[in-house]
Amino acid sequence: MSQDTRQDNKDSVVRAVHLKKTYFLDGVAVPALKEVNLGIAKGSFVSITGASGSGKTTFMNILGCLDKPTEGSYYLEGTDVSSLTPDRLADIRNERIGFIFQNFNLLARTSAMENVELPLVYAGVARHERQKKARELLEMMGLKGFEQHFPQQLSGGQQQRVAIARALVNSPSIILADEPTGNLDSKTSYEIMAILTRLNEQMGVTIILVTHEHDIAGYAQRIITFRDGLVVSDTVNK
Ligand SMILES: Nc1ncnc2c1ncn2[C@@H]1O[C@H](COP(=O)(O)OP(=O)(O)O)[C@@H](O)[C@H]1O
Numbered sequence: 571m572s573q574d575t576r577q578d579n580k581d582s583v584v585r586a587v588h589l590k591k592t593y594f595l596d597g598v599a600v601p602a603l604k605e606v607n608l609g610i611a612k613g614s615f616v617s618i619t620g621a622s623g624s625g626k627t628t629f630m631n632i633l634g635c636l637d638k639p640t641e642g643s644y645y646l647e648g649t650d651v652s653s654l655t656p657d658r659l660a661d662i663r664n665e666r667i668g669f670i671f672q673n674f675n676l677l678a679r680t681s682a683m684e685n686v687e688l689p690l691v692y693a694g695v696a697r698h699e700r701q702k703k704a705r706e707l708l709e710m711m712g713l714k715g716f717e718q719h720f721p722q723q724l725s726g727g728q729q730q731r732v733a734i735a736r737a738l739v740n741s742p743s744i745i746l747a748d749e750p751t752g753n754l755d756s757k758t759s760y761e762i763m764a765i766l767t768r769l770n771e772q773m774g775v776t777i778i779l780v781t782h783e784h785d786i787a788g789y790a791q792r793i794i795t796f797r798d799g800l801v802v803s804d805t806v807n808k
């Protein structure tokens with residue numbers, strides 16, 4: 571497969587071109603991403619895998635507009651986000667990206683409903699509409715009746731389902747999930763992966779998932795492997 575994706579078709583929702591990221595730690599350069607070129611098609615389900623320290627989270631942070639590349643470009647739906655101001659980046663993050671994290675990242679003193687509503691609060695959506703959408707998504711996640719529960723009153727799997735509902739509430743362009751099953755037992759992990767698969771297959775949601783677990787990576791249609799800040803394999807899975 572060609573390493574140079576400048577010829578990528580313009581349907582790529584995500585495109586990294588000569589992307590590099592170097593951290594500086596006490597004056598020492600740590601090259602976390604050495605040169606990444608790849609495109610991800612809209613509606614696809616991709617796993618990013620690789621050993622600890624290979625650059626997966628660094629790459630996800632750039633895709634999620636949480637961090638910027640040191641060199642090269644990152645295009646999200648054709649917009650070069652590497653050049654945007656922090657304010658604009660925050661808007662893009664809120665409008666176009668849904669995040670799912672290993673530790674769920676729910677607000678502790680906030681109900682499931684309000685956690686799901688939060689991205690809509692930032693987007694300025696009226697209360698009634700926010701609640702309607704949040705309620706629908708919680709029901710879709712099998713959490714009808716749990717709307718007023720606080721995170722600590724929910725199991726890990728339930729908390730991750732609240733987080734998935736929250737990630738979906740803005741109808742984002744991509745869902746980024748960094749080790750979403752890392753804090754779950756294997757049965758719950760498979761339930762979460764079944765939900766992500768269903769969202770991709772039935773609703774066409776683009777999912778980019780980071781995992782170091784082989785069986786979890788196997789749920790995706792395409793598996794990209796990082797090693798030492800480089801893509802070392804990129805294969806079609808099914
Ligand atoms: N904020 C940071 N400052 C300095 N080095 C970092 C920072 N974040 C990550 N690194 C380094 O960058 C490399 C890639 O890290 P990371 O992207 O977290 O890998 P992975 O998610 O695959 O475990 C590692 O060598 C790591 O130590």
Ligand SMILES: [Mg+2]
Nearest residue numbers: 623626627628
């Ligand atoms: Mg990581």
